[in-house]
Amino acid sequence: MIQWDAATIKQFQDTLLGWYDAHGRALPWRRDHAPYHVWLSEVMLQQTGVQTVIPYYERWLAHWPTLTDLAAADEAAVLKEWAGLGYYSRARNLLKTAQIITQERGGQWPTTAAGLKQLPGIGDYVAGAVASIAFGEPVPAIDGNAYRVFARLLLIDTDIRSGAAQRVFRAAITPLIPQDRPGDFNQAVMDLGSSYMTAKHPDSAHSPVAAFDAAYQQGVTDQYPVKSAKKKPVAKTYTALVLTTPDGQAVWQQRPSRGLLASLWTWPLLTGDQRAATVPELLTQLAAAHAITMASAAVLRDQSVGAGSVTHVFTHQHWTVYLRHLTLAAPTALPANARWLPLAQQTLAEPTLQRKMAAYYNKNKTD
DNA sequence: CAAGCGTGGGA
DNA sequence: TTCCCAAGCTT
Incomplete structure (x- = not known):
């Protein structure tokens, strides 16, 4: 790893900030430094x-213009607005933090990274970003860009997926932060990492900090950062049941409040490939998996949907989902975590998987 | 501290 | 198809 002297650090700061002043991106969240905007x-x-x-950022602020507005929101409304962005605990933690600041702190944000990090959903990175950008604290905001940029500039070969990475990079970056412009410094690093110093096909030769880029100078850019491989997603198979009445009402199922797609709504999902299962078998599994009980005598029609399946890849799981369509004579009673709603309901938070299933159903339905 | 947690885009 | 990448946090 390379250590710069004080003169080099000053030159680097001036070069980076000069470039940022001239070429920094005009992003919606850079219109001001309000902590609510920076944090969101x-x-x-x-x-x-x-x-x-x-687009999510703009819609969110149109919906909840201030932190106080957000703090008064329902979790269901927050999840609906977040639907499609993924990592849904982020949305639940936004609401929790808004409520803590509004209700327990009299609307006052912690103004240091250490204080911010106590709030739900705020880790080292977000704490550093908000503290530096909104409050001017000279602390680093170490995201994937910062790891990549400084691994190359300083030839840091610590695996950025390892537990030691945060400590090693924090020690390397902290001395480089200008006391008067920490927020601009951190944002400049992000812009550098998403323009000249990208992961794939970087343009190190034309980078404003090419003269400070040891990996470029030594022709070893492609060896930095060191990053261990991810595991392959595990394959899983499900069968979704499209349970409708003749007038187009369908059963919607809310997922458990913890785990994958927590609290979001989908058509009921049974484990495994159930294309060959009989109707009584399907209904037995539905009762076992979702506590949804229906008399088999009430089923008017049993249809497969399409010849193929819907596939959806999560970070650690690769899903294949088959669809079955059962038409019931009339709605039946449902448990608390299930509802009869129109097949194309617009009121509940749906994950992308559900949107894919609906698109597949609409393309392949038979009547 | 390894694993769990979404999604969309590009090569 | 498959893999990797994109402004990480929680348990």
Whole structure:
């Protein structure tokens, strides 16, 4: 690892900030430094691309313009607004933190990274980003960009997926932060990491900090950062039941409040490939899995949906979902975590998996 | 501290 | 198809 002297650090700061002043991106969350705006954007941007986030960010602020507005929201409304962005605990933690600040802290944000980190959903990165950008604290905000940029500049070969990475990079980056512009410094590093110093196809030669880029100078850019491989997703198979009445009402099932797609709504899912199962078998499994009981005599029609399946990839799971469509004569009683709603309901939070299933159903339905 | 937790895009 | 990547946090 390379250590810069004080003069080099000053030159680096001036070069980076000069470039940022001239070429920094004009993003919606950079219109001001309000902690609510900085925090919301940083949470949305976790593992999520800028282009994906922009429309969600704008819709969210139209819905809840202030932290106080958000604190008064229902969790169901928050999840509905978040639906499609993924990592849904982020949305639940946004609401929790809004409530803590509004109700327990009199609307006052902690103004240091250490204080911010006590709040739900705020870890090292978001704490550093909000503290530096909104409150001017000279602390690093170490995200994937910062890991990549400084691994190359300083030839840091610590695996950025290892437990030691946060400590090693924090020690390396902290001395480089300008006391007067920590927020701009951190944002400049992010812009550098998403332009010249990208993961794939970087343009190190034209980077404003090429002269400080040891990996580029030594021709070893492709060896930094060191990052161990992820595991392959595990394959899982399910069968979704489209349970409708003749007038187009369908059974919607809320997932458990913890775990994958927590609290979101889908059509009932049975484990395994149930394309060959009999109707009584399906209803038995439905009762066992979801406590939804229906007399088999009430089933008017039993149809398969399409010849194929819906596939959806999560971080650690690869799902294949088959669809069966059962038409019932009339609605039956449902447990508390299930509802009869129109097949194309618009009121509950649906994960992308459900939107894919609905699209597949609409394309392949038979009547 | 390894594993769980979403999604969309690009090569 | 498969893999990797994108402004991580929690348990």
